[in-house]
Amino acid sequence: MRDVHVAIIGAGFTGIGAAIRLKEQGITDVVLLERADAPGGTWRDNTYPGCACDVPSRLYSFSFAQNPAWSRKYSGQAEIQRYLCGVADAYGITPHMRFGHALQSARWDDVTQRWHIDTAGGSFAARALLLATGALSDPAWPAIPGRDDFAGPAFHSAQWRHDVPLAGKRVAVIGTGASAIQFVPAIQPQVGALTLFQRTPPWIVPRRDRAVPALAQSLFRAVPGVQSFVRALSYLAHEITFLPFQHRRIRQVTRHVALRHLASQVADPVLRARLTPSYDMGCKRVLVSDDFYPALTKPNVRLETTAIERIVPTGVRTQDGTVHEADVLIFGTGFRPTDPPLAPSVTGRDGRTLADCWRPIFTAYASTTVHGFPNLFVIPGPNAGLGHSSMIYMIESQITHMLAALDHMQRGAVGALEPTLAAQEAWTRDVDARMRRMVWVEGGCASWYLDRSGRNSTLWPGFTFAFRRAVAHFRPEHYRGIPAVSAIA
Ligand code: NAP
Numbered sequence: 302m303r304d305v306h307v308a309i310i311g312a313g314f315t316g317i318g319a320a321i322r323l324k325e326q327g328i329t330d331v332v333l334l335e336r337a338d339a340p341g342g343t344w345r346d347n348t349y350p351g352c353a354c355d356v357p358s359r360l361y362s363f364s365f366a367q368n369p370a371w372s373r374k375y376s377g378q379a380e381i382q383r384y385l386c387g388v389a390d391a392y393g394i395t396p397h398m399r400f401g402h403a404l405q406s407a408r409w410d411d412v413t414q415r416w417h418i419d420t421a422g423g424s425f426a427a428r429a430l431l432l433a434t435g436a437l438s439d440p441a442w443p444a445i446p447g448r449d450d451f452a453g454p455a456f457h458s459a460q461w462r463h464d465v466p467l468a469g470k471r472v473a474v475i476g477t478g479a480s481a482i483q484f485v486p487a488i489q490p491q492v493g494a495l496t497l498f499q500r501t502p503p504w505i506v507p508r509r510d511r512a513v514p515a516l517a518q519s520l521f522r523a524v525p526g527v528q529s530f531v532r533a534l535s536y537l538a539h540e541i542t543f544l545p546f547q548h549r550r551i552r553q554v555t556r557h558v559a560l561r562h563l564a565s566q567v568a569d570p571v572l573r574a575r576l577t578p579s580y581d582m583g584c585k586r587v588l589v590s591d592d593f594y595p596a597l598t599k600p601n602v603r604l605e606t607t608a609i610e611r612i613v614p615t616g617v618r619t620q621d622g623t624v625h626e627a628d629v630l631i632f633g634t635g636f637r638p639t640d641p642p643l644a645p646s647v648t649g650r651d652g653r654t655l656a657d658c659w660r661p662i663f664t665a666y667a668s669t670t671v672h673g674f675p676n677l678f679v680i681p682g683p684n685a686g687l688g689h690s691s692m693i694y695m696i697e698s699q700i701t702h703m704l705a706a707l708d709h710m711q712r713g714a715v716g717a718l719e720p721t722l723a724a725q726e727a728w729t730r731d732v733d734a735r736m737r738r739m740v741w742v743e744g745g746c747a748s749w750y751l752d753r754s755g756r757n758s759t760l761w762p763g764f765t766f767a768f769r770r771a772v773a774h775f776r777p778e779h780y781r782g783i784p785a786v787s788a789i790a
Pocket of ligand 1: 353355356443445458475478481498499501633634636748749
């Protein structure tokens with residue numbers, strides 16, 4: 302069994318960013334345990350046509366590794382994946398990765414003050430464990446009767462079957478979320494017929510993607526400060542877009558922008574009515590697209606809003622009894638952010654798993670550490686998600702918290718560190734109090750932001766700088782530390 306200082310589960314944005322910052326802090330005995338055969342996380346897995354980030358690349362990148370070569374305002378999946386792998390190489394992180402090491406179990410041992418970690422590729426002991434598996438790592442399959450009855454190829458957008466030809470085929474798509482609005486316009490020109498099953502229409506605002514001029518790229522390369530300045534402006538512009546989530550009056554303005562966008566792209570009043578959301582804007586994730594509505598106006602596309610009854614071998618049957626025949630079925634039905642798949646496999650100090658501990662409330666102190674789970678960090682953690690800016694900013698804030706905690710341990714010869722229950726409960730109360738004013742809970746919609754208890758355990762209810770202020774500053778008084786044992790097994 303190999304003994305390491307920090308074991309990181311997952312080699313996506315968080316895992317790579319954390320490994321870099323750990324190295325900078327002098328902690329080089331780090332291993333990244335990755336279930337797949339390459340780094341990249343969600344950007345490795347989501348290869349569906351049209352896949353791109355809906356946050357501008359200049360913001361959706363590490364602050365310490367800005368990329369002057371982004372080709373577009375909203376770069377595509379392949380470019381983001383290349384960036385991430387390039388950063389891992391440049392900072393010497395790739396040799397720390399162990400592929401094919403899917404986590405099987407992790408168990409805290411009070412005697413050795415170690416996490417004992419079993420993976421598909423071997424076992425490890427680690428003084429600290431970082432769960433960096435992200436919120437979008439495991440696809441959500443809808444509980445639609447007959448899901449496995451479909452006779453043709455059926456797949457999830459996060460597991461795109463590039464071996465299934467779509468040209469000329471009748472394609473049924475379930476879902477109109479962030480993924481579907483990207484791949485529907487990308488596949489529409491080639492498919493024979495596309496039936497899009499919409500349960501709830503999303504609010505969509507203009508995207509205004511554009512290529513980054515070569516001149517700007519050269520300037521960013523020559524004078525990095527210019528790129529940092531542009532990034533700072535972009536950061537501020539995105540922070541302002543948090544206001545509508547909190548203030549009903551400001552939402553009227555953004556609602557007007559979205560409705561004008563819809564009206565300018567969809568002339569047919571019947572189609573427009575079916576695409577107009579009836580819930581408050583921002584209650585679900587606001588999407589950005591310039592090509593989704595136009596795709597729906599094409600003659601080979603039909604928007605179906607009758608509820609799905611079941612999936613049958615030949616297609617999808619709706620509640621009016623119609624069978625919508627299809628050759629290929631694609632699920633654009635999202636992920637399981639409030640139900641972390643690894644939670645049942647991680648056992649803390651008192652023998653309870655994270656899943657036990659997170660029932661009914663999915664929470665963590667500073668969104669990062671959990672009472673009863675010493676030396677464990679969860680990044681991005683509960684209530685660290687965003688609807689208005691870049692997750693990389695949140696991830697970097699949480700990494701700073703983790704580094705401060707590890708530093709505190711090293712300086713004080715602390716072997717086991719966990720937040721007090723009081724601190725964790727106070728954090729959760731504070732998040733819930735801020736949440737009360739937000740559109741996500743008062744906006745009249747069901748969304749994946751809410752967990753089974755109806756609590757929004759996904760998003761941070763504030764500006765991102767407020768999150769950084771609350772999280773990055775380490776408060777020893779909120780933690781309980783146990784001295785390091787002298788005899789280590
Ligand atoms: P999503 O936003 O959760 O959308 C899932 C869609 O599936 C929704 O339209 C949902 O309808 C529908 N659906 C789920 N179960 C259904 C059922 N039983 N019957 C009919 N429809 C059903 O998922 P996603 O589009 O994959 O995106 C998930 C998240 O991934 C995003 O919000 C975003 O954070 C991230 N993402 C980000 C980017 C990016 O550019 N940064 C791109 C793609 C994805 P309801 O609305 O009625 O529930």
